[in-house]
Amino acid sequence: MAMKRFVLSLGLLLGSAAVAQPPAAPPAAPAPTGPSRSFTPRDVFSLAQASDVQISPDGKRIAYVRQTGDILIDADRREIWLVDIASGAQRPLGVGGSSRPRWSPDGTRIAFAAKGEDGKVQIFVHWLATGVHAALAVLPESPSDIAWSPDQKRIAFTMFVPGEGATLGTPLAKPEGAKWAEPVKVISQIHYREDGGGYLRPGYDHVFVVGADGGAPRQLTFGAYDDGGSVTWSADSRHLLIATNHGKDWERDPLNSDIFSLDAETATLTQLTTRAGPDEEPVASPDGRLIAYVGFDDKLLGFQNHALSVMNADGSGAHVLTAALDRDVGHPRWSADGHAIFVSYTDHGVTKVARVGLDGKVSVVASGLAAGEIDRPYAGGSYSVARDGAIAFAAGDPAHPPEVAVATRAGATRRLTSLNQDLFAGKTLGAVTPLAVTSSAGGLPIDAWMVTPPNYDPTHRYPLILEIHGGPFASYGPTWSTDDQLYAAAGYVVVYANPRGSTSYGESFADMIHHDYPSHDYDDLMSVVDAAVATGHVDPANLFVTGGSGGGLLTAWIVGKTDRFKAAVSQKPVIDWASEVLTTDGYTSMARYWFGKMPWEDPEQYWRRSPLSLVGNVKTPTAVMVGEDDHRTPPSEAEQYYAALQIRSVPTALIRVPGASHGGLADRPSQLIGENAAILAWFERYRQK
Secondary structure, three states: OOHHHOOOOOOOOOOHHHOOOOOOOOOOOOOOOOOOOEOOHHHHHHOEEEEEEEEOOOOOEEEEEEEEEEOOOOEEEEEEEEEEOOOOOEEEEEEEOOEEEEEOOOOOEEEEEEEOOOOOEEEEEEEOOOOEEEEOOOOOOOEEEEEEOOOOOEEEEEEEEEOOOEOOOOOOOOOOOOOOOOOOOEOOOOOOEEOOOEEOOOEEEEEEEEEOOOOOOEEOOOOOOOOOOOEEEOOOOOEEEEEEOOOOOHHHOOOOOEEEEEEOOOOOEEEOOOOOOOEEEEEEOOOOOEEEEEEOOOOOOOOOOOEEEEEEOOOOOOEEOOOOOOOOOEEEEEOOOOOEEEEEEEEOOEEEEEEEEOOOOEEEEEEEEOOOOOOOOEOOOOEEEOOOOOEEEEEEEOOEEEEEEEEOOOOOEEEOOOOOHHHHOOOEOOEEEEEEEEOOOOOOEEEEEEEEOOOOOOOOOEEEEEEEOOOOOOOEOOOOOHHHHHHHHOOOEEEEEEOOOOOOOOHHHHHHHOOOOOOOHHHHHHHHHHHHHHOOOEEEEEEEEEEEOHHHHHHHHHHHHOOOOOEEEEEOOOOOHHHHHHHOOOOOOHHHHHOOOOOOOOHHHHHHOOHHHHHHHOOOOEEEEEEOOOOOOOHHHHHHHHHHHHHOOOOOOEEEEOOOOOOOOOOOHHHHHHHHHHHHHHHHHHOOO
16 A cells, blocks of 8 residues: 555544434433343444445446354455445345445446355456346456446456565475475565565566456556556546556655556556656546546655646646645546546545536535444545436444445435444444544644443543544544444443544644654643543543554553553554564655654654653553554564563553454454453453442
């Protein structure tokens, strides 16, 4: 992924007007027997959500991926479902494990990915008129992005092509029947491991095409380059548009991608952009005359907004359309008439879709998009557009994980699914309300939200959990959070916020921590706690803190700066920046953008910004948690903090999550439940009764 999207936590709404309000009077206490009246750990296994919501070209139907928890496999089952927009009627496509639905331009077929008989993911096509589906080809690797040509004759996709690994020396021949250890593994590639993927096989992602009626796939890109991003077609059904980095030293400069035109007949690549910085997500206008894309001129800042640009099909005449919109835009899609481009962006934690005219005029057409990372309330989400301008998307709010919704050209939004209606029936969830905060550092306004326990009694004072988002260039919003609901159900008030450094407030707000993280974001978070205490509903003697990734770093930083918290849990943290930037999977970029110098060039800066530098001050009982397969903030970061606390006789515990990556720490429901229970048990150990 592009480095400006490289964050310490992978993640990703509805506006405050749609946020559930706490009851005016506390409801009756739950009965001691009978069904639970609040959200329980076992309910995590039953949560369902919608993702990859794709509207048909005629705007009459929606295909989406329904993810439904299954307690027997400890994971979500995924399957494509179809929704009739007029009636709301739903039916499954009928292929278990299916995903990535993509409508043919005439809306009569759907291409999708699913496992074939050999267990490998393949590209299938479903004919809606007959209900028949078939695999187009037997692929040796799993395909990623899928795109129909406008003439519907071909489908483009990207796929990994294995390469030969490096060797050193000639191995000795093994005697017949001998049982030797595995041979040594030699790594020489620059990008050699990845969070969620582990140590990578040698090889590169490339672009392929296959006939829409089946046949032999044909490879179109070659060489020692990764061409595996998004792929789209131009109007002539001959040329593809891709974003890739073919620079001389591209693996050490991963942010410098460009837009290329790819001839599907001759496999000729033509470079269209050349600026220093990322140019991404190209999409051609309906007449093929223009290309829209997003990117920026790289200034080596910690964060920069992606802006929407348009250029002629030959790469000339490039100009920015959203210069006046101080937000990070993405996912450009042309209107059917070619007069405007739709984009999505997050504003104050709420993700929206806007229509951008070729004159640069911006009009919001949908709001309340929800991302699929529902363990915590990250902002984000994707969408699709019909020919009539209707927008389909996954919508969410604090009481609903992502559901299928559609916004018409007239501006009306309608939710089409209620996937958790039966699960939530009769239950009282934690209510989420905005919390007004002014930071003690410069009087900066900080957006924050408070989650109150079910059966909340405003005359009672509750223990508080400060929950901190990762990134740091990311944002929370008023949306569903499984973790926060479980904390609230356990009797805690939860507060979360977007301190300086968060996205969705403009580039300057995010870059307040440029080469200065952590710093005054600490003051912002302490002001959030002060504001929560000032409501009169929080017990100041029972304050707790936790967070993941960048939030784990800030948790460790906080307990090194103050003793006001009774206990803390630092999840997948950065503890020593000098070791982090050289052991993370993004080592080619993290130091360059977040520090400006390497650890051996400026060791004082790295030490000054490391929570390890403050460990001598820590008195707060602090546990650390990390996935055993975390390649973003490796286990060595958590373990050195655990060791330092043990040496100092500070109460601590090391919580390791088997098989979990950084981005997938809470992917398995049983692990999310176990992690949440461990955090609550740690807090209960030190909670004043």
